[in-house]
Amino acid sequence: MxxxxxxxxxxxxxxxxxxxxxxxxxxxxxxxxxxxxxxxxxxxxxxxxxxxxxxxxxxxxxxxxxxxxxxxxxxxxxxxxxxxxxxxxxxxxxxxxxxxxxxxxxxxxxxxxxxxxxxxxxxxxxxxxxxxxxxxxxxxxxxxxxDTAFHQTIPEIAHKFAIPNSFLTQNKIRMYGFHGTSHKYVSEKAMAYLPQKAKIISIHLGNGCSITAIKDGKSIDHSMGFSPANGLIMGTRSGDIDHSLIFYLIDTLGYSSQQVNTLLLKESGMLGLTGFSDLREIESQAAQGNEDCQLALAMNAYRIKKHIGSYVAVLNGLDALVFTAGIGENSSYIRNLVCTDMDYFGIELDTSKNQIRSKEIREINTATSKTKILVIPTNEELEIANQVYELLTS
Structure with missing residues (x-):
């Protein structure tokens, strides 16, 4: 076929x-x-x-x-x-x-x-x-x-918003989750690599970014929500903000709702913080002393660390931390920022292994690290092909 x-x-x-x-x-x-x-x-x-x-x-x-x-x-x-x-x-x-x-x-x-x-x-x-x-x-x-299908296993305690119940029952307003084909693909690769069923945190870092808590192969929590706009800091998307900011922009600063939408989706994130949307250029500028770029990279990693901490609590442990997608697979800089000072969670990065580039699954943790740190190249296209083939032949 x-x-x-x-x-x-x-x-x-x-x-x-x-x-x-x-x-x-x-x-x-x-x-x-x-x-x-x-x-x-x-x-x-x-x-x-x-x-x-x-x-x-x-x-x-x-x-x-x-x-x-x-x-x-x-x-x-x-x-x-x-x-x-x-x-x-x-x-x-x-x-x-x-x-x-x-x-x-x-x-x-x-x-x-x-x-x-x-x-x-x-x-x-x-x-x-x-x-x-x-x-x-x-x-x-x-x-x-x-993309949302993989996250249908997220329990109600995690996917339901604390707003009147009718919005869920009548309007289906809830957390849906995204990058599901990628998180599903790399989590299955991680489970095949690890010796037992595992508690995994999968971090998809590209122009869009998300992080998922995965237990026994099932998504149980995720950083994006009703739309793919919140959670981590992204290329042009702000990620998590205080929602009262939206009303302040509209009611006090005179923005239209469409202008706010454009601001938060297309003009914020790393672009808004630095003036650049390509992480390679941001890292290059940071290395040359650009303080805006240095701060933006630190903020990016800090947001990821906060989610790791909360998901370790939700999973009640952690066996593997997985980096994937364009930035996750290729940016040793971001991986180093994320994994530094995380030894309380058993996360210890081997800085020399972190520099290695490969198209294969690889460990970048130290030999004594209690938690595996894996870089797994995603293959959303192959995952889609698998699902299409399964549907048409079942």
Whole structure:
């Protein structure tokens, strides 16, 4: 079975073509900076490594370009889009409607659209990707895999907000949790690596950031909530704030609700603190003495540490701390900040191991550390492919 995996962001498309059940990645790549004259495109196979800068005006043109590359007579990997059996779509917010992977029909598309307001940076792009993929891969099954699904096991004591009960029963307002495909994938890798069922804290650090308490393979608490906006400090999102700030901005400073939304989602986080959104540049500036960048990195790590402490309490112990995603896998600087002065929890970082880069799972703790510190590269695309294959063959 050949499955195309699509992860459509607001200005990007990540894609892979995976053969199942062998899990062979036939090709992979991404398009980013969609909407600009300088969009970046990558396309990789076992024999090809293509990189281009070209104008990609919208997601439809981007997906058409991907389909063109897949069928290219010289570097393509299929002769016709009819060879594609299924297209798996990552969808960030499934709300209360979806706790499992589903075949996409009009009803599913309508539900995804209803949740635009809760994931404004993500769900609109996902629905657009689904609509265009239905046109391009017309004979393939279209399947949605929801980030929120993994967190459906979070108990009511953790997912319910302390507001009138009717908001949960009538409006389904609760904590949902996000980055579920990533947290599920790396926690399963961690459990296979560790000698016993484990109490795990998984830390997904990218442009979006979240942290999950996992017990016996199940999510029991998580840093994001009703939408993917709160919790840790992120690239452009503020994470946790005092909600009275929103009313102060509107009632006293004259902001509209839309301006507040834009401020907290697109102009805050590391960008708001430093003027930069790319962590590599922030780390470089910090090394050169930029005090704003030094403070922002310290704040970022401090917020993560606070969540680790609370989740150790919830789990009543900790067997492994897992770092994953772009920053979690590649930033030794952030990992060092997070793990310093955490010996009370049995977290002891080996600074030399922390510098090693690898695409494999690796330990970066000392030999005497009671808690394993693991770096596990995430593979959301493979996790989506697994779930799509399971749905279509069960």
């Amino acid at each position: 050949k499955i195309v995996i699509l992860n459509s962001g607001s200005s990007s498309i990540k894609y892979q073509l995976i053969a199942m059940p062998s899990q062979e990645v036939i090709c992979s790549g991404m398009i980013d900076r969609i909407g600009l004259e300088t969009s970046n495109l990558t396309y990789q196979t076992s024999t090809t490594n293509l990189e281009e800068t070209l104008p990609i005006a919208n997601h439809k043109i981007g997906l058409e370009k991907i389909a063109q590359l897949l069928r290219d007579p010289n570097i393509g990997v299929i002769q016709s889009t009819q060879e594609i059996n299924a297209v798996g779509h990552r969808v960030v917010h499934g709300g209360a409607s979806f706790s499992d992977t589903v075949l996409i029909d009009q009803g599913v598309k309508d539900k995804i659209k209803e949740l635009f307001a809760l994931a404004p940076l993500h769900n609109p792009a996902h629905l657009l990707g689904i609509t265009v993929a239905q046109e391009i891969f017309a004979t393939a099954k279209q399947v949605a895999v929801f």
